[in-house]
Amino acid sequence: xxxxxxTQPEAWSEIVMGNTAIVRAMAVSGTRVVTAYPGSxxxxxAEAISRIPAGERPFFFEFSTNEKVATEVAFGASINGHLAxxxxxxxxxxxxxxxxxxxxxxxxxxxMVIVIGDDPGCNSSQNEQDNxxxxxxxxxxxxxxxxxxxxxxxxxxxxxxxxxxxxxxILRLSTHVCHAKMRVRSAAFTPAQHDDTPRFDPAAGPYxxxxxxxxxxxxxxxxxxxxxxxxxxxxxxxxxLPGAPGTRRGVITAGLPTASLLEVLEGVAxxxxxxxxxxxLRLGLVHPLPVRAVTDFxxxxxxxxxxxxxxxxxxxxxxxxxxxxxxxxxxxxKEDREEWxxxxxxxxxxxxxxxxxxxxxxxxxxxTPGPSVDxxxxxxxxxxxxxxxxxxxxxxxxxxxxxxxSAFHAIAQALAAEDITVADIGCHTLGFLPPxxxxxxxLCMGASCGIAAGLSLFQKSRRxxxxxxxxxxxxxxxxxxxxxxxxxxxxxxxxxxxGTTAMTGHQxxxxxxxxxxxxxxxxxxxxxxxxxxATVCExxxxxxxxxxxxxxxxxxxxxxxxxxxxxxCMLAHMRRETRKPGFVKRQxxxxxxxxxxxxxxxxxxxxxxxxxxxxGAVHVNADLCIGDGSCLQTCPSKAIAPPSAVPTKEEP
Amino acid sequence: xxxxxxxxxxxxxxxxGLLAEVLAHAGDRAGLAIRAVDTHGLAQRGGSVExxxxxxxxxxxxxxxxxxxxxxxxxxxxxxxxxxxxxxxPGGRLVWYETTWQPLGVRLGREAPVEHAAVLxxxxxxxxxxRPVHVPxxxxxxxxxxxxxxxxxxxxxxxxxxxxxxREALTALVPPRAAAANLALFDAVLxxxxxxxx
Numbered sequence: 001x002x003x004x005x006x007t008q009p010e011a012w013s014e015i016v017m018g019n020t021a022i023v024r025a026m027a028v029s030g031t032r033v034v035t036a037y038p039g040s041x042x043x044x045x046a047e048a049i050s051r052i053p054a055g056e057r058p059f060f061f062e063f064s065t066n067e068k069v070a071t072e073v074a075f076g077a078s079i080n081g082h083l084a085x086x087x088x089x090x091x092x093x094x095x096x097x098x099x100x101x102x103x104x105x106x107x108x109x110x111x112m113v114i115v116i117g118d119d120p121g122c123n124s125s126q127n128e129q130d131n132x133x134x135x136x137x138x139x140x141x142x143x144x145x146x147x148x149x150x151x152x153x154x155x156x157x158x159x160x161x162x163x164x165x166x167x168x169x170i171l172r173l174s175t176h177v178c179h180a181k182m183r184v185r186s187a188a189f190t191p192a193q194h195d196d197t198p199r200f201d202p203a204a205g206p207y208x209x210x211x212x213x214x215x216x217x218x219x220x221x222x223x224x225x226x227x228x229x230x231x232x233x234x235x236x237x238x239x240x241l242p243g244a245p246g247t248r249r250g251v252i253t254a255g256l257p258t259a260s261l262l263e264v265l266e267g268v269a270x271x272x273x274x275x276x277x278x279x280x281l282r283l284g285l286v287h288p289l290p291v292r293a294v295t296d297f298x299x300x301x302x303x304x305x306x307x308x309x310x311x312x313x314x315x316x317x318x319x320x321x322x323x324x325x326x327x328x329x330x331x332x333x334k335e336d337r338e339e340w341x342x343x344x345x346x347x348x349x350x351x352x353x354x355x356x357x358x359x360x361x362x363x364x365x366x367x368t369p370g371p372s373v374d375x376x377x378x379x380x381x382x383x384x385x386x387x388x389x390x391x392x393x394x395x396x397x398x399x400x401x402x403x404x405x406s407a408f409h410a411i412a413q414a415l416a417a418e419d420i421t422v423a424d425i426g427c428h429t430l431g432f433l434p435p436x437x438x439x440x441x442x443l444c445m446g447a448s449c450g451i452a453a454g455l456s457l458f459q460k461s462r463r464x465x466x467x468x469x470x471x472x473x474x475x476x477x478x479x480x481x482x483x484x485x486x487x488x489x490x491x492x493x494x495x496x497x498x499g500t501t502a503m504t505g506h507q508x509x510x511x512x513x514x515x516x517x518x519x520x521x522x523x524x525x526x527x528x529x530x531x532x533x534a535t536v537c538e539x540x541x542x543x544x545x546x547x548x549x550x551x552x553x554x555x556x557x558x559x560x561x562x563x564x565x566x567x568x569c570m571l572a573h574m575r576r577e578t579r580k581p582g583f584v585k586r587q588x589x590x591x592x593x594x595x596x597x598x599x600x601x602x603x604x605x606x607x608x609x610x611x612x613x614x615x616g617a618v619h620v621n622a623d624l625c626i627g628d629g630s631c632l633q634t635c636p637s638k639a640i641a642p643p644s645a646v647p648t649k650e651e652p
Numbered sequence: 653x654x655x656x657x658x659x660x661x662x663x664x665x666x667x668x669g670l671l672a673e674v675l676a677h678a679g680d681r682a683g684l685a686i687r688a689v690d691t692h693g694l695a696q697r698g699g700s701v702e703x704x705x706x707x708x709x710x711x712x713x714x715x716x717x718x719x720x721x722x723x724x725x726x727x728x729x730x731x732x733x734x735x736x737x738x739x740x741x742p743g744g745r746l747v748w749y750e751t752t753w754q755p756l757g758v759r760l761g762r763e764a765p766v767e768h769a770a771v772l773x774x775x776x777x778x779x780x781x782x783r784p785v786h787v788p789x790x791x792x793x794x795x796x797x798x799x800x801x802x803x804x805x806x807x808x809x810x811x812x813x814x815x816x817x818x819r820e821a822l823t824a825l826v827p828p829r830a831a832a833a834n835l836a837l838f839d840a841v842l843x844x845x846x847x848x849x850x
Binding site for chain 2: 015017040041044124147176179180181182183258259260262263266345346347350364391392393394395396397398399433434435599602603606608610611612614621623
């Protein structure tokens with residue numbers, strides 16, 4: 001749905017998530033170039049951008065082929081004088097790192113904001129790395145908002161500082177800051193008048209960090225970082241939130257844990273021998289550390305708890321500052337391994353503070369009895385919770401009609417039990433779940449070919465099969481493919497080509513034939529592989545028998561073999577189809593007289609459209625089946641009738 | 653006024669996003685502060701999808717703690733039981749849409765399906781006031797969330813939010829081509845609950 005209000009010069013107020021609020025801030029700040037690679041928790045930033053009608057977007061946006069390229073495009077724009085922004089997920093910074101670590105030494109004439117979506121708790125990532133470490137590695141300041149309003153406000157402050165200092169800055173978000181919703185307000189602004197004259201000037205640099213030139217560049221980066229420390233001391237986001245009068249206890253925190261902390265402290269009242277809630281020092285910038293504010297806070301308290309999600313980043317700086325100042329305040333940092341792990345939700349913060357000050361913070365919120373029913377006794381509760389474990393999790397799964405399901409079903413029949421399957425990142429990673437169990441090892445984007453090469457050394461007894469999605473192929477997969485050819489490795493690569501970046505919300509990639517802004521040349525993965533000299537065969541995955549045969553032949557032939565298993569993403573396909581006028585809903589159905597209840601459709605093919613009755617009968621769920629018919633060939637009894645039109649009810 | 657903590661759960665594709673959005677906007681229209689957060693991304697692919705909403709006068713975090721939800725809203729029977737077992741507080745409340753989306757474990761024959769009575773029994777053990785919702789012959793299953801919304805409105809189960817606030821929010825957020833049918837359903841379920849018209 002189009003939403004031109006995001007860029008309106010008039011004051012703006014909407015209930016939005018952080019990922020939308022930041023787009024308003026991009027417009028207000030005069031950001032001119034925005035780049036990204038899709039990755040949770042950040043892709044909704046691009047969805048918000050797409051809601052601004054194309055002619056009214058005040059900045060250029062692209063999804064680049066990977067985070068490193070995205071960072072380079074933003075950098076190039078910045079040294080031409082444009083305020084630039086790049087955003088990606090936590091582990092995206094690893095891909096971008098080779099470029100990112102150079103940025104602080106560069107005179108970024110237009111300014112540049114790096115927006116990182118970290119993922120404490122691993123909601124959608126393969127680790128919960130704390131990217132504050134990488135910020136310190138290369139002298140880059142970090143702002144940490146606690147909610148969507150602050151995402152907007154801090155973006156403005158960080159972007160302005162970046163422009164003024166000509167240095168890179170990081171706005172570090174986390175999953176539940178990106179996705180949290182609240183009413184966000186943004187003042188009226190005067191849209192920037194952009195001067196598109198290319199302002200790149202080698203004399204403003206140098207922009208060549210080579211040997212003897214590096215030291216002065218590094219010196220300049222350190223000077224900028226030191227100036228930023230003063231910004232960290234004076235930013236309005238640095239706040240002391242007073243606790244009980246006269247309290248000698250304090251908490252230092254930042255980012256999302258602040259919201260959790262305030263929630264926990266709401267319920268803390270002065271009691272017998274307890275003075276009440278502690279004072280809170282909330283940091284706006286977590287790097288560089290505002291040493292003066294921190295040491296003043298330590299000086300005025302007897303005991304201070306450092307409440308920080310993930311690693312002991314602030315703790316190290318605060319302890320060092322206290323030592324240098326000779327302060328006697330007792331600093332309570334991370335005291336348990338669990339304090340290094342997971343998101344700092346309100347219950348987690350309550351647990352940590354209870355361990356710190358058991359006299360002050362109760363271990364759990366007191367159960368409030370309901371309006372009309374008495375709360376049951378603890379005995380009843382614990383018995384109840386035990387039986388809850390029986391309820392299995394409902395994991396995400398491949399959609400009805402998904403080409404990957406047909407692929408896994410077919411490929412399984414070409415593999416021996418002892419063969420090794422290597423997963424990569426994408427929807428096809430879900431193949432590890434039952435009933436497929438395809439993909440037994442996973443590291444990160446584009447890693448499957450390298451891992452498979454290593455697994456294939458010294459042995460012929462267990463064929464190694466690697467999977468790779470198409471967006472991931474372009475993102476980081478190509479070097480692994482070239483290495484397999486270059487070093488004559490011995491495994492089968494199956495490219496799972498669905499034409500889109502499906503898992504993160506169907507962003508176009510280099511093989512899609514379109515980019516964020518319009519039609520473009522579609523780069524053929526097959527042609528690219530052939531031109532590299534790879535042996536390539538291909539089939540649509542719905543041709544399950546053919547796919548089984550191709551994989552079998554590839555494995556028997558040995559050496560590096562590529563099978564392209566292609567089928568368009570059916571979720572995206574059906575979204576397009578159902579919007580077309582005259583769309584007719586089609587579904588398969590079970591022929592009860594032919595079904596002999598062998599349950600291949602339900603238990604081995606595993607399409608979620610099939611429901612199993614207690615009687616053993618199978619029926620087709622009318623809400624789920626898309627009538628793709630990929631299941632027909634899996635039934636040994638031919639008991640699935642081809643898709644036929646179903647009467648549609650009135651459109652809602 | 654204290655904060656009302658709401659935990660919503662359903663299966664990806666059931667329309668929990670719209671329900672959460674309407675509840676948040678209704679709270680905002682009632683002049684309350686809201687903090688909310690939805691599940692995004694991969695988890696939506698047919699998995700359990702949850703959404704948190706906290707409504708009140710002093711609200712900081714969008715996250716609801718396990719065992720502390722005043723109101724659990726579920727769009728499916730198994731998920732209703734899951735919501736009870738995880739987020740409901742003793743003495744809290746549950747509204748669930750009485751339909752079933754068979755989980756993988758049941759389809760593979762490894763688990764028994766959850767029975768309607770099991771949800772009620774668990775609710776009783778927790779002292780939770782539980783209300784199933786079912787509207788026969790809905791023209792589209794994607795309207796189940798509106799039936800649930802109208803039930804919450806009729807029961808007045810979020811303090812400070814009136815039926816008119818829910819109706820206004822629904823009107824503002826539902827796509828225009830679907831507005832008439834959804835508002836008619838909202839009004840019908842609300843009327844059946846005995847509450848006055850919005």
